[in-house]
Every structure is written in structure tokens, then in C-alpha cells.
Amino acid sequence: MEDIKEIIAESIVLSLDNKISKNDVLDKIEIPKDKEHGDFSYPCFNLAKILKNSPVNIANTIKEKIVLNDKISKVEVINGYLNFYLNNTNVTSTVLNEIISKNEKYGDTNIGNGENIIVEYSSPNIAKPFHLGHFRNTVLGASLYNMYKICGYNVTRINHLGDWGRQFGLLIEGYKRFKDEYDITKDSLNVLLDIYIRINKLAKEDESIFDIARENFKKLEEGNEEILKLWKIFRDVSIKEYKRIYDILGCGFDSYNGEAFYSDKMDEVIQILDKKGVLVDSQGAKVVNVGENMPPCIVVKSNGSTIYATRDLAAILYRARTYDFSKCIYITGSEQILHFKQIFEVAKYLVDEKYQKGLIHISYGMIRLKTGKMSTRDGTIVYINDLIEDAIKKAKDIIIAKDANLEDIDNIAKQIGVGALIFNYLKTTKVKDIIFDLDETLRFDGETGPYVQYTYVRAKSILNKVKFDTKTKIDYNLLNTKQEIELVKELGKFPNIVLKALEEYEPAILARYLIDVATLFSRFYNECPVLVDDENLKNARCGLVYATSIVIKKGLSLLGIECPEKM
């Protein structure tokens, strides 16, 4: 499609005797909102001044003089716009043949050319259950990973676990006191959470517990065997639980090196910064100044210990050396925007410019409740385990109500329930806060994952009823209804949609696109019967159905959503 835009631009320039540059024209060419206005449109208003003539006259002049190839069927002038209409039969066969021949590789490119990219995402805090915030983070990261992968990048997924810091001193103390009341091997994260809440309460009444906690963390840093053993148990138990969730979500990681991993790599960071003379004393702490409009970045606290910024800096240094990345993408909530601005500034003292330029922070809005912030204390946190359970159960109920004889109901219910959740959190642009609403989250009709999955299932259902051989010669000129042509054109956009979604780090672009495809397919499905007597028409429509199924399945897989074959 892009090449056609080029051709149009060149032709316009020629018909204006090169009085305007091709890039200017290319810049202005747009795809009309209203399909009645053609496939491409060029507004002539800005030419009025340059050529000292009215937009309508200019448009008419271009229309008369322009020479186009057979890919364009007609050109029209409306209100100073030049509207170009593509030759539909040409587009249809090109698009459908490409999709069907490439099949599950449709949309793959090699623009990444093997470049190394790191995506850091999910990153929950050890010993705490997985909640909705982590969920949004995880599905965002996983889908970006999937998209980079098919664009030829070499991607490393890092789960930067929050497995270090003074809260472990407190947790260890709580565990020592209360462990006999619990069975840590069962429901381990909730046990740890419970202990954590209890010891926090206790510490509020008895300040001395905080001192013990500090002492515990110090012992942990020094490698005290007993303490280290406890910390390891917490970490192992947590990862095991997280992995169970990642498994359900169908995502994974190449590294679980979290904060603790960098605990012995921070000295070098401090040394480098000190050697470069940028580490200055400020109110007892050691900081790096990062410009006037930001507070300084604290690297060493006034009590001599390090802070999360120090660990993040150590991670940048380590990753530059280990992975030689061209991009290192961090996915976190928007409350960390300032923090990443600061450490990216400091990073210029640690790594080459090419690494520093590759540091990218992708932030997303909070998930809140109608009543306000989620809070552990008020018990208003929405845990992902519960939500997944609810979603799967609801999917199963609906399936049973519709067709209790369906095979493999549990697996299908899982695909639909989980798909609904993932889609729900990817369809909204990441900048927006999301107000959590259980009914809305568990909706399966309208702009939802199950709707897109359902579209796929209907397509497959048709294909299962015919012998459709991709090798037969198909006359796609027969596809000439409005529904067919619009669907084909939408399918043809897929590769560009993926690129755009990646460029903007915005899976929502792909999710929205899949809704559009599903809607156009549903219209086609309602208006154009596929299983007709006319063999040629049947074949052509089957080709369209098949191509649609390919695009939907591929698109959903990039979002991290599975497609049931029946539902």
C-alpha cells in the first residue's frame, strides 16, 4: 500500500511541473475517514498560496494532467480535495495472496536485523501477591516482546524482581515469630502477606522491631547464613507462584535477576561516579545532580547504604556489558517517571552514549477502584488469582449454557476467560488510568477478547465445512461487495499496524485493529454467504475467510491471547 502512496505523490509532483517537493506531497496524503472519499486523499489548500490559485482550480488542474498506472481506478475532486480510488480487483488479489502464502508468518519483518533489545517487565515484589497493577505491566511487556520478536529483534525478557530492600528485614522477623501458625508450603504468598501485615502492625506499636528489622537486613547483606536461607525460601516460594500465573498467561522470562542480583555490583557504580567527580555530598547523602528541573539522584543514603536507584544504575552497567543492547525498555507505572528520568541522566556517566540513548521508560496509568486507590490495608486490592478464576468460571458457564457437549471445555474456558482479561487491559491506551469494574472486566460481548475469538471460531467453522485448497487458482475479482472489499483492505493493513504499535509501544493499536477486523468480518459474514453453489465464488470467499482467520489468530497471539478453534 505504501508504494501506491509513493506513486500518487510522484504523479502529483509531475503534474505540477515539479513546483512542489515530493516529500511535501507525501506528507499531506491521507487516508480519508469516510470510505466514500476514496482510498487516498490529497488536500490542495496549502498549495493555494504557493501557486496563487484556488484549491479547487489546482485540484482540477492536477486531475486533468495527472498520469497514473492501473492500480488507481479513478481520481475525483471534491471541495479542494483530490480523492484517489484504488483498483479493487488488483488490491484484493494482492492482499489475499500475500496473506495466504505467508500464513502464520504474515506481518513478520526483519527490520530488527538481529539487534539486541531488553524488555524489563512484570517485576513484582517478592513475598507479595500478584495484583492488577502487575497484570497490566505483564501483559504490556509480553505483547511488546511478541511484536519485537516477529520483527527480527533478539529480545531478552527480564523480570526485575523486587527481592531486596529493608522490608525483608521486617518480613524475616515476622516469619521467625509467627511461622508455627502457618504452613508456608500452602498458599505461600498469602501466608507471607499475612505475616507481613501482622509484623507491620506490631512494629507500629513497638518501635524496637524496626531496629531488629534493620539488623536483619544488614545481616542479609552481609550474607548471614540463617537469614539468607530464609530470604531464599521467600524468593523461591514467590517465584514458584509467579511462574504458575505466567504459565496461565502464556508468558515467560529469560532472566529473573532482580534487585538482589545487583547488590554486589553497586560498588563499581559508586566508584565510577566518584572518579568522574559527579558524586557530591548533600545533606549527608551522596548524590548526582541531574539538572535544575529535577531533584538530584541519590546514590548513597546518609546512613551509608544504597537505594533502588543505585541498583538500577548497576543494572544499566551490567546490561550494557552483558547484552550489548540497542534498546533497554523498562515498563513501570507512571509514578516512576521521575525516577527513570533521573537514572537515565546519571547513566551518561556510566555507559557509552549509544546505550544511554537506548534507555526507554514506558509508563502506564494506575488501576484504581471507583472508591479510590486500591489498598492492602482496606483489603481492596484485586488479586489476579481471584480475577482469573472468576473469568474462567464465567466463560465456562456460558459455554455450558450454549453447548454442554463441546470437547475440552476447561481448556476453552481458560482461553476465553484469560483472553478476555488480557484484551481488556490492552485495549486501552497505556497513558490512561483504568477504573476497575468487575462487570466491565468480565464482559464477553462488544469490544472484547471473546468477541475477536468468536469471530475466528466462526471463520474456522466455515472452513471446516468445505474442502478449501490454497493451491487452487482463485478468481478474487468475484469479491466485489462493499463488505468484502472493506474487509480485504483492513486485512492488508496488518503489517503496518504491528509496526505502528511497536513504534509507539502501544499494543492497544493492535487490539483496536483486531476489533475492526472482527467487525468487518461479522458484517461480511451476515451479508455474504460463503457456502454457495457457485464454486468460483465459494472459493474466493473461502480465501477471504481463511485470510481473516490467519490475521486474527496472528494478531491475538501477538497480544498474548490464545485462540480456541471452537467455542
Place this chain on the structure above:
RNA sequence: GCUCCAGUAGCUCAGUUGGAUAGAGCAACAGCCUUCUAAGCUGUGGGUCGGGCGUUCGAAUCGCUUCUGGGGCACCA
């Protein structure tokens, strides 16, 4: 107080980077299943694009200003 982000239909959101009559879903109402799965399709109603000023042939989109909501502002992550 400073700073970043958001504000579009009753609700939840799109809006192709400044273009033509601002679009979807949900909710409401009215239709469509003896024909490829109705988790679907078609239609109706619903808008001072938070307000104001400006730039422009042309603004939901850019600038300034103001209101509302949210985040951040050094020893938490």
C-alpha cells in the same frame, strides 16, 4: 508551591500526528436465527470535544490561560 499526565455521548474509550458531516462498545429503544455458531448483525436517539483567548484557508489535535481529577517533588520501590 513547583512539575508531569488526563479531561471527547449517561458510562468505558477511539480519533490515522492540523483536514471533509467528531466515531465505536456498553446502557436505552426498534428490528434480524427452518439457511456457514445470535459471545453476532442492522437501525434510532444521545456531543458547548472541560471553559476562554489565540495561530491557521481549516483546530478535539498546535500555543497561551483557566477549571477539574490523578501522579511526582531526595534518603520507599
